[in-house]
Amino acid sequence: MTLLVATGLRREARRITSRGVVAIAGGGDAARLEAQLEALAGSAIAILSSGLAGALSPLLAAGDIVIGTGLVDQPPMASRLADWLVRKLPDARVGLIAASDRPVADADAKAALHARTGALAVDMESHVAARVAARHDLPFAALRVISDRAGDSLPPAALVGMRPDGAIAIGAVLGSLLRHPLQLPALLRTAREAEAAFRALGRVHDMLRSAGIGRLDPRELTFDMA
Numbered sequence: 001m002t003l004l005v006a007t008g009l010r011r012e013a014r015r016i017t018s019r020g021v022v023a024i025a026g027g028g029d030a031a032r033l034e035a036q037l038e039a040l041a042g043s044a045i046a047i048l049s050s051g052l053a054g055a056l057s058p059l060l061a062a063g064d065i066v067i068g069t070g071l072v073d074q075p076p077m078a079s080r081l082a083d084w085l086v087r088k089l090p091d092a093r094v095g096l097i098a099a100s101d102r103p104v105a106d107a108d109a110k111a112a113l114h115a116r117t118g119a120l121a122v123d124m125e126s127h128v129a130a131r132v133a134a135r136h137d138l139p140f141a142a143l144r145v146i147s148d149r150a151g152d153s154l155p156p157a158a159l160v161g162m163r164p165d166g167a168i169a170i171g172a173v174l175g176s177l178l179r180h181p182l183q184l185p186a187l188l189r190t191a192r193e194a195e196a197a198f199r200a201l202g203r204v205h206d207m208l209r210s211a212g213i214g215r216l217d218p219r220e221l222t223f224d225m226a
Contacts, residue, residue, distance in 0.1 A: 003213060004044040006037055006129035007051035010166040015202045016050055020214025023050075025166025030101045030128050032164065037132040045218050046081050046139040049126035050205075052197045053097070053144035054104060054154075056114035056122055060146045062193035063200040065089055068097035068142030071130055072117045079139035080221050088211045089143075089204065095120040097142050099127035105154035114150065121146060139221040145204065147197035148190060155183035158190045 005016050005023040013023035022040065026033030037047065053066065060066070067085050086094060098119040104110055113122060126142045133140035148154060157176035163169045177184065205213075 001045040001218060002040075002043060003046055003048060003216065004037060004040055005048045005050050006033060006125040006132075007049070008123070008125055008166060009051065009162060009168070011168070011198065012051040012201065013166065015198070016205050018205070018209050018214055020216075021209075026125050026128065027164040027166040028103075028124055028162050029164045030124070033125060034128045034132060037129060038135075041132050041136045041138065044136070044138055045216060046079070046141075046221050047129050047133040048081065048140070049123065049129040049142040049144070050201075051123065051125065051144065052147035052194065052201065053121040053123040054110065054148045055120070055146045055150040056098065056104075056110050056117075057093075057095075057120045058114075058150045060093065060120065061149060062146055062196045064146045065092040065200065065204060066097065066121045066142075066144045066146065067092045067094045068126065068144070069094055070096055071126055071142070072096055072098040072119050074127065074130060079141060081139040081216075082141035084216070084221075085141055085143055085208075088208060092143075093120055097126055097144065098122040099130075100124060103154065103159055105159055107151050107153045110150050143204070145197045145201045147194045149193070152189070152193075153186070154190055155186040156180055157183055157187050 013025040016023040096119040160172040
């Protein structure tokens with residue numbers, strides 16, 4: 001039995017995968033990610049959504065850790081997997097997470113989503129992972145690291161930087177930068193904050209690996225519907 005993890009980028013998946021933990025990079029393609037998770041769900045002990053996320057709360061900075069108590073616009077869920085994460089990561093912020101098939105990249109759009117939902121962060125995988133977990137009656141939790149702040153709008157080059165297989169689309173990024181060179185300062189800021197988030201993600205999963213996340217007992221991860 002394995003812990004199945006849904007993420008966006010191959011780089012995230014490589015950092016998360018370890019003994020007993022299999023990470024799938026969705027590449028921003030919700031249907032593709034769902035099909036991959038579905039194919040592996042039969043041998044999973046639980047499903048975790050993990051990787052980078054955009055902040056909706058203005059109190060969050062790049063590198064901050066968020067554990068989701070639930071997802072916006074989805075039935076409330078709780079499981080002992082989320083409780084286990086909260087115990088192991090006491091410095092994490094805990095609250096609602098929003099999820100979207102498309103990037104929420106504009107500061108005004110982030111502010112509006114935060115005002116409507118109260119969610120702390122937004123990502124592109126948690127809703128997909130939650131659906132698969134619910135179909136298979138598996139425990140689910142979301143663990144995310146902030147890569148861009150609520151007040152920051154992502155530049156166009158950052159929005160084309162992920163290929164459908166989760167790899168970095170270097171050519172698309174460079175092409176966007178050539179067409180719109182004035183976005184360079186924002187792109188450099190985005191890259192710095194993403195690097196801080198990747199480092200934090202690595203540290204978090206190193207801690208969880210040491211705590212035994214790849215050796216969890218299925219009997220300790222009861223899935224409850226609130």
